[in-house]
Amino acid sequence: MGAPATSLAPLRRFVVAFTQLIERNPEEALVLKEGRAILSRLLEEDSWLPDDYAQPHPDHYQQYLLHCDPLERFSVVSFVWGPGQKTPVHNHTVWGLIGVLRGSEASTRFQRSASGALEQVGSREVLHQGEIDAVSPSIGDIHEVSNNEAGRTSVSIHVYGANIGGVARAVFDPATGREKPFVSGYSSSAVPNLWDRSAERRAALTAASLG
Numbered sequence: 001m002g003a004p005a006t007s008l009a010p011l012r013r014f015v016v017a018f019t020q021l022i023e024r025n026p027e028e029a030l031v032l033k034e035g036r037a038i039l040s041r042l043l044e045e046d047s048w049l050p051d052d053y054a055q056p057h058p059d060h061y062q063q064y065l066l067h068c069d070p071l072e073r074f075s076v077v078s079f080v081w082g083p084g085q086k087t088p089v090h091n092h093t094v095w096g097l098i099g100v101l102r103g104s105e106a107s108t109r110f111q112r113s114a115s116g117a118l119e120q121v122g123s124r125e126v127l128h129q130g131e132i133d134a135v136s137p138s139i140g141d142i143h144e145v146s147n148n149e150a151g152r153t154s155v156s157i158h159v160y161g162a163n164i165g166g167v168a169r170a171v172f173d174p175a176t177g178r179e180k181p182f183v184s185g186y187s188s189s190a191v192p193n194l195w196d197r198s199a200e201r202r203a204a205l206t207a208a209s210l211g
Contacts, residue, residue: 086146103154
């Protein structure tokens with residue numbers, strides 16, 4: 001399923017580096033700071049993302065699981081947005097890094113007022129290819145995200161501090177602030193096989209025998 005294992009090397013390196021970061025220090029501020037640099041390297045080129053995990057749906061955005069840490073300390077997903085698609089206003093309850101791989105996406109942040117209603121924070125922000133945003137309950141966790149491209153698909157790579165598809169979260173009525181609980185799940189039932197190194201090892205053996 002998907003692309004050959006050798007094309008997944010950038011994602012494999014990302015997963016290794018992020019696991020090492022979490023092992024070294026799981027404190028949120030450090031993860032968001034150093035994790036941004038790790039994610040930035042992954043966004044430098046996009047050929048590593050298998051086509052199966054970049055397919056839009058005609059009616060709604062897709063959230064494909066690319067990797068989940070065995071201890072569920074972080075997960076990596078590709079968000080795929082068709083033209084005009086957007087999320088409801090929602091939260092995450094954990095830290096997250098959002099980086100644009102293809103196209104661009106827009107984000108509008110919200111916070112609760114003293115009365116419990118939602119109020120917009122700042123202006124609508126647009127992220128272009130290679131740019132990264134962060135969310136968490138400590139720095140701002142409620143937003144609405146949309147595809148900023150009128151006529152094409154956009155893809156963003158998200159890293160969250162949990163198995164995000166299984167986290168109990170909430171969507172919000174922007175007019176009243178009323179919460180509705182939800183658990184997102186994933187759009188895919190399989191993940192890319194990061195660890196099949198057979199093709200590259202066979203190539204190395206062939207090269208050695210010819211040398």
